[in-house]
Amino acid sequence: MKPKIILLSYFIILFTNNVYSQRLEVIRTYWDWSRTQLHEIYTVIAGTPKKHGYYKEYNQVGALWNTAHYKRGILHGQYVQYCGGESDRIWYITNYINGKKNGEKITYSLDEKLPNCISSIAIYKDDDCIECTDYYEKSKNRSYKKYHFKYIGDRLYKTYWYENGNIESKEILAYNEIEALIFSLFMSEDGKMISKFEDKVYSYYDEDGINIIRKEYKTTGTTEFYQNGELVKSIRPINEGGYNFMETKIYKNGEVISTETKDENGYSIENLRKDQKLAAQYDELYNLYEERVSPYLDSLYEKMYDYRHALQIQEKDKYGGPCRKAAYESKEKIDSLINYLNKHVAKTYITANRYRRFSKRGILYKVGDNKYAYKKTEKEIHALEELLDTFDIYTLEKEFYTLFEIKDVIEKIKPDLYYIECSYTYYWGQQGYSDNVPNKHPYSYEAYLHTTRYLTSKLKDKDVYETLKILKQYAIVCSKMRQWYNQRIGKIERAFKKAESEEEILTIFLSENKK
Structure with missing residues (x-):
């Protein structure tokens, strides 16, 4: 076992020495012909145009614009984008692996009055954003969330918050070619239920957020109306003979007491x-x-x-x-x-x-x-x-x-x-x-x-x-x-x-x- 470890270590050292033994050249570019206003400074592998190592770019006013790391011509490592002002304030920081975004991307507020205030944090995997959180730009405290989404399997989870920290809405969607709503929840700013979609049924609540006043069934298109938790009326769309009708049922004590089916002009399905x-x-x-x-x-x-x-x-x-x-x-x-x-x-x-x-x-x-x-x-x-x-x-x-x-x-x-x-x-x-x-x-x-x-x-x-x-x-x-x-x-x-x-x-x- 010991000879194998020694042999593996030897190859690692040999490979590392091979990379770093390559001679690097420093490249500088300028914004002007007189070469007084620096634009870029970076290193390349000698004899090739491939960037390798540290990279810096300045804007036309001389402020730092971005820094990055390259590996044989592709982004690999931390990438920092600056606001381009005198203070070298950072706009966002992200990370690359073999030319693709991977890991955390932190974005800061562009408001000069809120230095170092995080605006959003996103997670990437091979250039795809799989999770992101937006924040209310108040302070460095990350508890003031505004919006968050995350992909898990074939589901997309979304959450919105009010500025006071209470949840405004939640959604779960199935995403393929077209997004399909699986679950949703909407709340008032004071934390009361407004509406909910679950099991393909929309439920709408009263001002107190307790009793359901209306339900809408996505599969059938039926709408039900409630008073004090009791079903009093239902409306269901019906298509017959190329005509669109609405079937209206009136309930009392849970029993149907009348049914009427008409189109928008009052034409009944019986007449049809x-x-x-x-x-x-x-x-x-x-x-x-x-x-x-x-x-x-x-x-x-x-x-x-x-x-x-x-x-x-x-x-x-x-x-x-x-x-x-x-x-x-x-x-x-x-x-x-x-x-x-x-x-x-x-x-x-x-x-x-x-x-x-x-x-x-x-x-x-x-x-x-x-x-x-x-x-x-x-x-x-x-x-x-x-x-x-x-x-x-x-x-x-x-x-x-x-x-x-x-x-x-x-x-x-x-x-x-x-x-x-x-x-x-x-x-x-x-x-x-x-x-x-x-x-x-x-x-x-x-x-x-x-x-x-x-x-x-x-x-x-x-x-x-x-x-x-x-x-x-x-x-x-x-x-x-x-x-x-x-x-x-x-x-x-x-x-x-x-x-x-x-x-x-x-x-x-x-x-x-x-x-």
């Missing part, structure tokens, strides 16, 4: 669930609508759009001269008929549009000033169900094409009306006109006037088929009245003279007349 159920029903019906109704309805609507101008009756002639009044009278009658046609056209378009108003998102409703929203309501579900049960594209198309028949009949009536009015009445004089019913067919003309008014009144509230039927009767009346003008119709005149009702008169017009 109801709306979701309605939406599911609506979506199912809408899929059937797209399959059974929409293609045929869209096709018909395109035809209706293309033919919309074809249903308009154009004013072809403007009559004047001796038949000016006839033109006026006939236009008044024909306009009444056209008005009924236009009503049926509008109704047909409205019906088609009403059937087409359903969309995948629901029905558009006004929900405020210039605000609209899509809804899927019970009303729309019933409307869809009714449409699917009753929709008949054949009937709708038939009604649409019946409009063209109505238009054709009115077009046929139009010239007959003008001819009748122009034939049976005439314009007399330049300062006015007088209505003269000639001795020719006076009872027939009077019957014609009654019947056209009667048939026009019957058009009110009739569907397209009834309207077409009445207009065809109207056309027969006008056609016959026009034909009779140049004929002898004594028997017909006598029949009209005896007739006592509109229906009786109409029957005479529609029958096969014997003249």
